[in-house]
Amino acid sequence: xxxxxxxxxxxxxxxxxxxxxxxxxxxxxxxxxxxxxxxxxxxxxxxxxxxxxxxxxxxxxxxxxxxxxxxxxxxxxxxxxxxxxxxxxxxxxxxxxxxxxxxxxxxxxxxxxxxxxxxxxxxxxxxxxxxxxxxxxxxxxxxxx
Amino acid sequence: xxxxxxxxxxxxxxxxxxxxxxxxxxxxxxxxxxxxxxxxxxxxxxxxxxxxxxxxxxxxxxxxxxxxxxxxxxxxxxxxxxxxxxxxxxxxxxxxxxxxxxxxxxxxxxxxxxxxxxxxxxxxxxxxxxxxxxxxxxxxxxxxxxxxxxxxxxxxxxxxxx
Numbered sequence: 001x002x003x004x005x006x007x008x009x010x011x012x013x014x015x016x017x018x019x020x021x022x023x024x025x026x027x028x029x030x031x032x033x034x035x036x037x038x039x040x041x042x043x044x045x046x047x048x049x050x051x052x053x054x055x056x057x058x059x060x061x062x063x064x065x066x067x068x069x070x071x072x073x074x075x076x077x078x079x080x081x082x083x084x085x086x087x088x089x090x091x092x093x094x095x096x097x098x099x100x101x102x103x104x105x106x107x108x109x110x111x112x113x114x115x116x117x118x119x120x121x122x123x124x125x126x127x128x129x130x131x132x133x134x135x136x137x138x139x140x141x142x143x144x145x
Numbered sequence: 146x147x148x149x150x151x152x153x154x155x156x157x158x159x160x161x162x163x164x165x166x167x168x169x170x171x172x173x174x175x176x177x178x179x180x181x182x183x184x185x186x187x188x189x190x191x192x193x194x195x196x197x198x199x200x201x202x203x204x205x206x207x208x209x210x211x212x213x214x215x216x217x218x219x220x221x222x223x224x225x226x227x228x229x230x231x232x233x234x235x236x237x238x239x240x241x242x243x244x245x246x247x248x249x250x251x252x253x254x255x256x257x258x259x260x261x262x263x264x265x266x267x268x269x270x271x272x273x274x275x276x277x278x279x280x281x282x283x284x285x286x287x288x289x290x291x292x293x294x295x296x297x298x299x300x301x302x303x304x305x306x307x
Contacts, residue, residue, distance in 0.1 A: 020176075029173040033166075035207040035216055059243050064174040064202045071181070071200075079252055080201055086245035132245075 004075040007138065009106050009115050015073035018065055018099040022057050022091040022123075030061045044093065056090035062097060062121045062130045069099035070119060070134050078138035081114070085132030089123075096124035101134065113138045146228060146235070146270060154230045155265040157213025159205035164257045167199045174200065198254035201298070205261045213263075223306050227267060227283060236281050236306060244282065244303035253295045260292045268301070280307040 007015070020026055024042070031037045036058050039046035047055040066085060074080075091097050098121065105116040114137055121130045171184035184197055199205075209215050224235025255261060269284040283304045289297040 026176060029176050033170045033173045033207060034204055060202075060204075061174070063246060064200070067200060067202045068174060076183070080250050081252075082247075082249050083201070084245070084247040087243055 004077070006077055006141065007073050007075065007115075009103055009113060009138065011103055011105065013103045015069060015101040015103070015117065018069035018072055020065065020097050022093060022095045022097050024055070024093065027055075027057050027061065030058055030064070034058070034060060036060065047093070052090060052092060054093040056092060057097070059087045059090075059130070062087070062091065062099075065097055065099040065121060066119050066130065066132060066134070069101050070117065070136060073101065074136050074138065078112075078115075078136050081135040081137050083119070083132065083134045085119070085130045087130050089127065089129045091121075091123060091129055097129070098122050098124075104133075108140070111140050113140055146233065149228060149231055149233055149267050150269065151266055152231055153264055153266045154227060155213065155263070157206055157215070157263050158211045159259075159261040159263075160209065160211050162199065162203075162205050162255055162257055162259045162261070164197065166205070167197055167203065167255075167257065170203050171200055174202070198256045201248075201250055203255055205255060205259075206263060211260070223304070227285075227304075238281060238306040241304050241306045244305040246303075247301040249299045251296050251298060253291065253297045255291070255297060261297065262290050264288050275307070277307045280305055 027041050031041060040050055040056055041058055042055060044054045063085060066083065067080070070080060099119070100122065101117045101119040103115060104118050107114050114135060117134045117136065119132050119134045120128050122128050168185055171180035184200060186197060206215055223238060223241045228235035265285055265287040267283060268286045271282040273280050273282060283306065285302045285304060287300045287302070291297055
């Protein structure tokens with residue numbers, strides 16, 4: 001028996017948003033596990049030298065947040081099959097990163113349902129920073145995995 | 146450079162993944178909230194082979210590796226990260242950004258004790274004129290396998306150099 005409610009898979013359903021602030025506190029923790037202590041992620045001056053208004057967050061952390069938003073929705077009812085993303089812009093310091101997703105399609109195969117989602121990250125003003133997609137294999141009620 | 150397409154230019158093997166590696170990764174990508182218990186203890190999933198598993202985005206090659214070279218390389222010498230590893234001359238472009246990722250997950254989880262091997266090859270070069278001038282799009286295909294030769298994931302990454 002899988003824990004938690006089954007994920008909503010109606011076409012057009014927006015899955016629960018995953019939100020984090022974009023601060024050195026967040027970036028330093030990610031740098032510590034992924035060895036990403038590049039100046040542009042650590043120093044506002046380095047960010048400005050590269051043409052931004054501040055230091056910028058790691059693209060890989062946005063990628064992680066895109067996984068988190070899908071994982072938070074599907075829970076233990078399924079697993080991730082694919083994830084894609086294109087990076088469109090950086091997260092600037094002291095902004096917000098929202099990872100969001102919308103169900104765009106689904107098809108049933110036996111006791112499983114393959115669900116396609118549009119997935120993206122956006123900043124505090126709604127500008128998309130990374131855009132992509134995910135497919136998830138969900139075990140239907142009564143099915144095994 | 147076209148002759149380099151298809152050739153393996155980078156291979157690496159991780160150290161055995163530890164529970165601490167998994168927990169710290171999960172703590173970092175969920176901070177300041179608590180990560181899901183599946184990454185902290187093994188109690189939730191009776192199908193597990195041994196202990197908690199890592200998030201799909203976990204990188205077992207950070208900081209140090211058992212074979213190969215760890216890290217993302219010199220951000221200002223992109224040739225050394227790709228063509229240079231095959232003894233070839235690269236485009237000589239000084240800047241690069243990650244243009245995007247396309248990953249297939251097989252369902253094989255990374256767990257404590259696993260040793261992950263990574264093999265990368267260049268699969269495509271494309272040139273495009275952009276607002277930053279002439280840009281070179283390089284697509285890298287990477288496959289990760291575990292110590293049982295099970296494929297964990299295949300990934301295509303596009304690096305934009307300009």
